[in-house]
Amino acid sequence: MSANLFHDGVDILHGQRRLWSFHGGVHPPQHKHESTNLPVIRAELPERLILPLHQHIGEPAEPIVQVGDKVLKGQMIGRAHEFLSAPVHASTSGTIVDIGEYAVPHPSGLNATCIVIEPDGEDRGLEHPRVGDYLQLAPSALRNLIREAGIVGLGGAGFPSYIKLNPGKLDGIDTLILNGIECEPYITCDDMLMREYPREIIAGLRVMQHALQARVCVLAIEDNKPEAFRALHDAALHEAGIEVILCPTIYPQGSEKQLIKVITGKEVPANGLAIHIGIVCHNVATALAVHHAVEHGRPLVSRYVTVTGAGVSQPRNLDVAFGTPVRDLIIQCGGDPAAVKRLIMGGPMMGYALHSHAVPVIKTTNCIIAATEADIVPPRPVMPCIRCGACADACPVMLLPQQLYWYAHTNDLDKVQEYNLFDCIECGCCSYVCPSNIPLVQYYRYAKGAIWTKEREHEQADIARQRHEFRLDRLAREKAEREARRRLKKASLAKNQDKTPHTEEAVDND
Amino acid sequence: MLAAVLSLGVLSVVFGLLLGFAAVRFKVEGDPLVDKIDAILPQTQCGQCGYPGCRPYATAIASGEADINQCPPGGEAGILALADLLGRDPKPLNPENGQVTEKMVAVIDEPRCIGCTLCIQACPVDAILGAAKQMHTVIEKECTGCDLCVAPCPVDCISMAPITQTIDSWRWPAPEKARMAGSYR
Numbered sequence: 001m002s003a004n005l006f007h008d009g010v011d012i013l014h015g016q017r018r019l020w021s022f023h024g025g026v027h028p029p030q031h032k033h034e035s036t037n038l039p040v041i042r043a044e045l046p047e048r049l050i051l052p053l054h055q056h057i058g059e060p061a062e063p064i065v066q067v068g069d070k071v072l073k074g075q076m077i078g079r080a081h082e083f084l085s086a087p088v089h090a091s092t093s094g095t096i097v098d099i100g101e102y103a104v105p106h107p108s109g110l111n112a113t114c115i116v117i118e119p120d121g122e123d124r125g126l127e128h129p130r131v132g133d134y135l136q137l138a139p140s141a142l143r144n145l146i147r148e149a150g151i152v153g154l155g156g157a158g159f160p161s162y163i164k165l166n167p168g169k170l171d172g173i174d175t176l177i178l179n180g181i182e183c184e185p186y187i188t189c190d191d192m193l194m195r196e197y198p199r200e201i202i203a204g205l206r207v208m209q210h211a212l213q214a215r216v217c218v219l220a221i222e223d224n225k226p227e228a229f230r231a232l233h234d235a236a237l238h239e240a241g242i243e244v245i246l247c248p249t250i251y252p253q254g255s256e257k258q259l260i261k262v263i264t265g266k267e268v269p270a271n272g273l274a275i276h277i278g279i280v281c282h283n284v285a286t287a288l289a290v291h292h293a294v295e296h297g298r299p300l301v302s303r304y305v306t307v308t309g310a311g312v313s314q315p316r317n318l319d320v321a322f323g324t325p326v327r328d329l330i331i332q333c334g335g336d337p338a339a340v341k342r343l344i345m346g347g348p349m350m351g352y353a354l355h356s357h358a359v360p361v362i363k364t365t366n367c368i369i370a371a372t373e374a375d376i377v378p379p380r381p382v383m384p385c386i387r388c389g390a391c392a393d394a395c396p397v398m399l400l401p402q403q404l405y406w407y408a409h410t411n412d413l414d415k416v417q418e419y420n421l422f423d424c425i426e427c428g429c430c431s432y433v434c435p436s437n438i439p440l441v442q443y444y445r446y447a448k449g450a451i452w453t454k455e456r457e458h459e460q461a462d463i464a465r466q467r468h469e470f471r472l473d474r475l476a477r478e479k480a481e482r483e484a485r486r487r488l489k490k491a492s493l494a495k496n497q498d499k500t501p502h503t504e505e506a507v508d509n510d
Numbered sequence: 511m512l513a514a515v516l517s518l519g520v521l522s523v524v525f526g527l528l529l530g531f532a533a534v535r536f537k538v539e540g541d542p543l544v545d546k547i548d549a550i551l552p553q554t555q556c557g558q559c560g561y562p563g564c565r566p567y568a569t570a571i572a573s574g575e576a577d578i579n580q581c582p583p584g585g586e587a588g589i590l591a592l593a594d595l596l597g598r599d600p601k602p603l604n605p606e607n608g609q610v611t612e613k614m615v616a617v618i619d620e621p622r623c624i625g626c627t628l629c630i631q632a633c634p635v636d637a638i639l640g641a642a643k644q645m646h647t648v649i650e651k652e653c654t655g656c657d658l659c660v661a662p663c664p665v666d667c668i669s670m671a672p673i674t675q676t677i678d679s680w681r682w683p684a685p686e687k688a689r690m691a692g693s694y695r
Contacts, residue, residue: 054677108680442685449681457552464553464654467635468563 016245017218020265022258024394025250026429028185028349030224035188035308038316040196043305043332045092049117049323051077052104055362056158058084063115069096072126074299077115080147086160086363087150091301091321094119105326105345105362109355117323128297139165139211142294146211149293150300150363155179155190155254155283156346158364161290164280165211172213174278177263178205178287180221180228181247181254184347187367189304190284192317194221194228197288198235204287205242207294212280217242218263219284222249251349252427256281258396270423305361307333311340311370320361326368327357335370342376344369349428383436391430391440397423401430405440408447413454416447424448543572550591554583555634556656558608563634571596582608583655614655614670616648622667629659629668 054060061078071077071090078088094117101111134142147162167173178201182190194201201219209217219236221229223246236242245263252258257268260279268274274281285303292298301322308315313334320329326345327337343354347367361368369375391401400419407416421444430440547568554564559580561567570576571592578592579601586603593600603610618629618638625643630636637653640646660668673679 104677106677106680107682108675108677110675110677110680112677439685442682445682446684453681460654461551461553463652464555464635465548465564467637467652468553468555469565471634471636472563 017243017263019245019247020262022253022261022396023398024396024429025252025258026394026432027249028251028432030249031186031308032188032191032224035186035306035315035317036191038314040192040304040317040319043318043320043324043329045119045121045123045321046324046328047118048097049091049094049119049321050102050114050325050360051088051091051117051323052102052112052114052360052362053078053088054104054112055088055322055364056086056152056160058082058086058160060113061085061088063099063113065096065099065115067096067099070094070120071096071117072124074126074128074301076148076150076299077117080160084160084163086152087148087299088115088322089150089299089301090117091323092117092119093122093124103356103359105354105359105365107352114360125298128299130297131294134207134294135210139167139213142207142211146290146293148299149289151286151289151293152300152363153283154285154289154303154363154366156350156364156366158362161282161286164275164282165208167212167280168275170275170278172215173275173280174215175264175280176205176209176212176214176217177259177279177281178208178217178219178284179254179256179259179281180219180225180232180284181259182225183222183249183251183254184349184351184367185251186308186369187306187347188308189306189317189366191225191228193285193288193304194225195231198228198231200291201232201284201287202235202239202242203295204289204291206239207290208282208287209241214280215241219244220247220259220263221245222247222253224249252396252425252429255396255425255427257425270420300363303361303363303365305329305365306367307335307370308367309340309344309369310372310374311335320365322362323360325358325360326354329361329368330357330370333370337370339372340370341373342371344371349432350426380437382438385436385438388435390433390435394429394433396427396429397425399424401440404447405438405443408443411450413447413451417451421447421451541569541572544568546595547571547592550584550588550595551581552583552588552654554654554656556583556654556658558582560607577601577604579604580607582610583613585610613673614657615650615653615673616655616657616659617669617671618646618648619667619669620645620647622665624665626664628662628664632658632662634658 053063059082061080063077064079065071065077072093073090075090076087077090080087096115097118098116102114104112104114131137143162143165146165151161152158153161180190180194205217219232219242221232229246233244236244247253247262253262256274259281260274261267264279266277268277289300302319304317305320306317307329312330316333318329326343330337330340337357343357344351345354345365345368346352348369385402385405387402395401403419404416404421407419424444426441426445428441434440548565551564551568559567561570567576571578578596578598579589581588582603589603590600623645625640625645627640627642629646630638630640634656635652635654637649638646638659639649655670657670660670
């Protein structure tokens with residue numbers, strides 16, 4: 001497959017490893033060039049930074065600062081207590097002005113606990129000790145350092161990276177894949193990052209390789225990013241054991257399991273993890289964050305964010321400090337927040353609509369699409385399923401979207417699980433190709449949520465049953481004990497009564 | 511004739527012994543049907559069904575004494591599940607037992623609490639913490655929202671509040687109401 005796809009005289013592809021393909025996938029319009037024309041600049045600091053304590057998968061961090069405290073850039077303000085959690089750091093120097101509930105980027109539009117910092121404008125950083133030679137560090141110490149730097153998967157999921165840098169029971173893994181695919185339309189933040197920091201990304205990849213003891217490293221880039229590919233290819237030219245490869249563009253190639261299939265030909269089993277087949281995937285931006293943490297002792301406090309859509313006159317990528325409200329970014333890119341009809345965080349396929357432009361950029365924010373009337377296709381009427389099967393052809397996980405839709409629609413939660421609902425990656429290919437405009441992914445998300453709710457209710461009912469039974473037992477026991485005490489008292493009373501007047505008789509009787 | 515009577519007699523004795531042995535050896539403790547019904551009931555332990563808890567109600571259903579439509583917290587889904595299990599026709603909730611309401615949680619207005627322990631004695635799942643003449647509080651996570659602590663309180667400091675939705679408990683709504691990013695291309 002790869003041989004005839006790369007025939008346009010690019011001889012640097014000579015000798016590239018054989019690529020595989022995954023089932024289905026779609027080719028939505030790219031819309032990437034809009035935001036790659038202008039160079040990346042630092043976003044201005046807003047009046048107030050709003051830092052949610054929950055910017056990752058897992059338990060939220062717990063605040064370790066108080067209102068009125070002065071903090072420095074890179075100072076930890078939220079500590080991670082649980083295993084599956086990540087700390088939060090101040091993204092500039094300033095004063096903590098509030099710890100309270102603010103709107104956060106989430107499809108629900110609900111509030112969550114945030115720490116608000118008023119920047120002092122000096123942007124003074126904390127002096128972090130430098131590691132020196134990371135190769136001298138034990139992999140576990142390295143992982144701890146990465147955890148303390150607050151690094152989570154920057155591709156969009158936000159899974160704490162240090163967990164994925166642990167080879168577990170294995171001595172080392174086979175393949176470490178660095179994901180520079182960025183398959184979703186509009187998003188170009190990884191593209192720009194790869195063009196500007198190729199050496200640093202390779203250095204971060206080396207650190208990850210050391211932590212995982214990986215035998216082979218593969219850095220995968222889609223062929224719609226030739227500049228990024230060239231930059232990384234040159235940077236890795238004299239690096240042994242690192243392959244930089246170009247993959248034909250198809251959505252959702254950036255999804256972990258699909259990318260693993262493309263590169264290695266292996267499939268991650270259902271309910272399994274990539275590491276079970278000796279493979280680990282990380283995002284390129286995560287590799288850069290790891291490099292900064294290890295080389296400069298710099299925790300994760302900012303990232304590249306694509307600001308695009310017809311609602312901004314200068315779509316571009318910005319280097320944004322976490323906590324900066326989306327509104328400020330739109331203004332900086334020449335847009336009017338009030339004129340934006342719809343704000344989407346993430347891409348058009350997997351992103352979600354924001355309820356407010358006051359929400360801050362967090363670790364997992366890769367793209368803001370400010371859409372106006374011109375962008376939005378008026379919602380087309382949903383029509384009945386005609387059983388055409390286009391969704392099944394497009395599904396990259398080889399599920400049966402029709403059947404899933406059918407059972408999710410009728411709330412048959414057992415059946416929908418029999419058709420492997422939980423293998424669905426919610427990529428949106430099925431909805432994209434559906435000629436009847438059925439919002440299929442919405443049904444799957446709903447069904448997953450309904451199943452989780454039901455499971456939670458069952459768990460709670462089981463606990464309530466146990467507590468109730470325990471209470472009944474306790475009451476019965478207490479009653480029996482009271483009864484026993486009463487009997488004992490009565491008996492001893494009777495004995496005493498017997499004893500006192502006729503002591504001799506009692507002795508005789510004995 | 512005699513052979514037939516004898517052989518049948520012997521067979522009946524053998525099978526009788528076999529059945530008697532099986533009845534002792536494979537005896538099932540408790541009533542499995544009651545367990546199955548109890549697993550469907552929501553374990554609120556509220557007593558709205560007219561029985562002192564979910565298990566007694568399950569026993570009453572199994573014995574045919576109670577109907578399947580007496581549990582308001584279980585709602586329509588609970589009645590359907592019971593009908594499915596018992597092979598009966600589903601029927602609407604008996605209004606005598608109450609209405610289907612959203613799940614609530616008890617909240618003690620702590621400054622007003624006098625520490626009388628009456629609510630602690632009423633709580634079927636030990637979800638209220640406190641001691642005599644000490645302030646009481648509800649362990650929100652364990653509260654089933656059964657309402658039983660409200661009536662005994664002599665100073666009316668307990669109220670039922672709806673459960674606040676958090677980002678963790680939030681779920682995607684069914685598509686008709688959802689805002690779709692997918693319509694944007």
